[in-house]
Amino acid sequence: MADYSPPPRGRNGQKVNGRAGAAARDRAADPSPNRPGGPGRPEPAWKQAQRGAPFQRQAFAAIDLGTNNCRLLIARPQAENFVVVDAFSRVVRLGEGLAQTGRLSEAAMDRALTALQICADKLKRRNVHLARSVATEACRRAANGAEFIARVREETGILLDIISAKEEARLAVMGCHLLLESGQGPAMVFDIGGGSTELVLVETRPDDVPLIHDWQSVPWGVVSLTESCEHEPDDPVGRAVRYERMKELVRDSLAPFAERALDWLERAAPDEPLRLLGTSGTVTTLASLHLELPQYDRSAVDGLIVQSEAMRALCESLSRMTPAERRAQPCIGRERSDLVVAGCAILEAILDLWPAQKLGVADRGIREGILRGLMASGDAAERARATLREMKRQAS
Template sequence: MPPQSGQPVLSALDLGTNNCRLLVARPQGKSFRVIDAFSRIVRLGEGVAASGRLSEEAIDRTVEALRICARKMRERGVTHMRNVATQACRQAMNCDDFVERVVRETGIELDIIPPAEEARLAVMGCQALLDRGVRRAIVFDIGGGSTELIWTTIMPKGQPKILGWMSMPLGVVNMSEIFMGNNDVTPESYRAMVDAVRERLIPFDKRYNLSFAIKKGGVQMIGTSGTITTLTSVHLDLPRYDRTQVDGASVDSEALAALCQKLAGQDYQTRAANKCVGTDRAELIVAGCAILDAILSIWAVPRISVADRGIREGMLIELMQAAQHDLRTGKPFGRTDLRASNQEQVNVE
């Protein structure tokens, strides 16, 4: 249903290496209210690690999902939008052809954002879960084709400020393709995944002296994306995934590390039988476990705050600010696209 006159409608689309996800929302006070959503596993980045190209099958799956997103945006009368794509598109040699096809067949113009912008939006989307009483935070986002880690400080008014960040081109999709064949994992291949991630994390740790800061206390950790939310739902022994119980949960780090080891030791069928994992994630969850295992082996925080929110929510916050500016200035609502907005900015104040 189109919006009432003068009422902005916001949409945030995040096309990742594994998932295509959309949120449509209306501003509500200082926040927003989600009025429509869509999520589908499309595995856009399937095979990119080996071929350097998006496959035709993956493109077809993704375009079909984006058609649904475009229809929802039209039906909801979206006035302010942002549509981003991440690591798979950054990496693929045929990304330009894919983007042109998406515009031609769906009308959606994708904004291929750099890792710095991906990190910034993740922090902005998770900031409501930050404990304002703890000055420093490590935020991590385990994606399909990359993993972002962000070192932040909490400013006096409660806003997070990014002190440093890193993006490594290792996520659950390409790690699974590189280290696991036919859904099989051995103790040796799991250890190899953990070591590959640790090797990339250590320079970041040394550059910002994170281990020392954690030992002193006063550092919180927030995790976002499918790996940490799935693991949390398994840890909580939920009958099925429930966002209301996962988003904002605080989980013991040692318990999560033990769960990672347990899942890595199971076969594919056993993992798939868990209703919080299912067949969609049974293959990829082990790579996510290895990434989280590496993170916790370096940064031994006692607990992790879990966010079933991230890039899309970060975009919605900025879209809401843009809509409020348009209301104040009397700008008539058209179809405002924040494409390429703030891509060089990494400070979320």
């Protein structure tokens, strides 16, 4: 679905809001012959060229506005995959304070809008053919989530779609399943977000997208879990107690799903080990620490397979550190230092319930899932047009 339309602008190029903006949108929707692109006026040459561009040269885009991050990916098809032509990521903390107030704060919305305006500018510069923009847990939960979505459309032209937790889980699997550890049988894909964590139990199939057997979303992400627990204590004992409380909250929320999963695993695949694949800032940060990287390197982390006990040891170590000690760690820094402990607690709770020997790490997820869906649709449409052209050629 195309979900970007530039906001109305006046003669001086400034954005038009309020009644003037509404009038401008009405004019844009007017099918009269006098409007640009109507019967009396052809579309601009650049738009015609873009629409007629070969499929492999068209740019597709995906925006994922989460509780903590705003991310953009622009790519072009390349054989069975795609090549990235532009990307953007910024920590916006849209869900900051949501656990206490139930609303998105003005400061958080302003941070997100600033990031989304950068995304909108990139979409225009790259002449994106087709885009999809989604918002997740923060906008799902906030009482003013719909108002914020309307404001984003008014000020940036980006049409955000607040997707369900189920759709979020499906897109995450679509985006990262290629990195599952080789083998047959069941696998668990999980995405530790800012406001929620999604887990998807899948059956792998040769040369195909895994079949989703069951899934669960719990309202614990790195932001929501951090804010729902008391302020981080200064003493080691207090930090340990808080960390155990975090793990307990997550385990209790996941317990019903764990029982369903165990029942199915015992019946369907009693002799097959469960494979785990995690996609999130938590697992990629821990993987960076495991590799002792001086700075984050996606090529080293994406697709890495790590012993689960090594990840547990890192989690325990980080949970005992002071905030200053965590900030000093490479690949963590100030932006993640206060949230990484909650991510560690979520990961350990998952490993408690599903004690796999190894853990796969993916630096890809929802955006890649969106792009694959858009490109599949675009490729199918291109093939249909080619078939129609060939039929017309043969008939002439």
